[in-house]
Amino acid sequence: MPDLVLLVILLVFVGCLLLARRLSFLGQKPEEYAATSPAIDIRHHLSGPILCEGVIYGPTGRVNSRFIAEMEGRWDGDHGTLTEHFRYAGGNDQYREWHLTLGGDGRIRGEAEDIVGHGAGWQKGATVLLRYRIRLPENAGGWTLDVTDWMYLMENGSIINRSQFRKFGFKVAELVATMRPAQTTATATRPEKGAPQVTAAATAPPAPSERTQAA
Numbered sequence: 477m478p479d480l481v482l483l484v485i486l487l488v489f490v491g492c493l494l495l496a497r498r499l500s501f502l503g504q505k506p507e508e509y510a511a512t513s514p515a516i517d518i519r520h521h522l523s524g525p526i527l528c529e530g531v532i533y534g535p536t537g538r539v540n541s542r543f544i545a546e547m548e549g550r551w552d553g554d555h556g557t558l559t560e561h562f563r564y565a566g567g568n569d570q571y572r573e574w575h576l577t578l579g580g581d582g583r584i585r586g587e588a589e590d591i592v593g594h595g596a597g598w599q600k601g602a603t604v605l606l607r608y609r610i611r612l613p614e615n616a617g618g619w620t621l622d623v624t625d626w627m628y629l630m631e632n633g634s635i636i637n638r639s640q641f642r643k644f645g646f647k648v649a650e651l652v653a654t655m656r657p658a659q660t661t662a663t664a665t666r667p668e669k670g671a672p673q674v675t676a677a678a679t680a681p682p683a684p685s686e687r688t689q690a691a
Contacts, residue, residue: 501640502624504605506582512601516629518578522549522558530637530653540649541565547655554578568615592620602629610641619643633657 528545542565549558558574577585578599586595586606595608604627611620625639635655641648 501626501638504626506598506600506603506605509601509603512603514602514629514631516599516602516604516627516635518549518576518584518599518604519551519554519556521629521633521635522547522556522576523551524549525658526655527658528560528637528653528655530651533650533652535646535648543653545653546658554580570613595625597625603627621648627655 526547532541534540545562560572562570584597592609597606606625621641628636637653639651
């Protein structure tokens with residue numbers, strides 16, 4: 477009888493885990509967002525200079541690192557490259573160049589030097605899903621992590637990016653970032669009388685200086 481009780485408890489526990497996974501971030505499916513708008517097209521919304529700002533959370537939910545990234549997308553038909561230059565608050569720099577291909581059905585294939593194999597995903601409605609395995613640099617542990625990457629297009633053209641990084645199925649980090657066209661980051665304002673003129677270059681965000689561990 478005790479064995480039967482333990483078995484029932486185990487089955488309930490496993491069932492709860494499976495249900496939570498289905499209803500969680502990982503359980504999202506592109507079809508759920510097919511009717512959302514504005515419709516995203518990575519050939520347009522990941523094109524030109526892009527400014528990205530974000531934070532990386534560790535497994536306990538505390539911020540492990542902050543970063544600013546300068547990106548630029550270039551497209552030739554359905555084939556494009558997305559270059560990324562990350563500047564972390566700890567002082568480290570990281571570069572990546574994605575090679576992206578968009579299929580007629582919205583499927584996405586992505587390749588980069590630190591990606592194991594290739595990434596695969598879809599664009600549907602206002603969202604983009606991309607799953608891939610990333611190999612971290614040695615100064616960040618050198619692990620290979622499974623990544624689920626979702627992007628949500630906002631009405632003003634900005635993109636909210638949320639990613640989860642997992643090892644052996646356990647979440648070890650989470651990234652939340654905003655992405656927006658770089659040319660729209662500086663807003664022209666009328667200076668007050670006697671105030672110094674502010675240029676677009678002066679409004680660019682400064683490089684972070686606080687020492688934190690880069691993921």
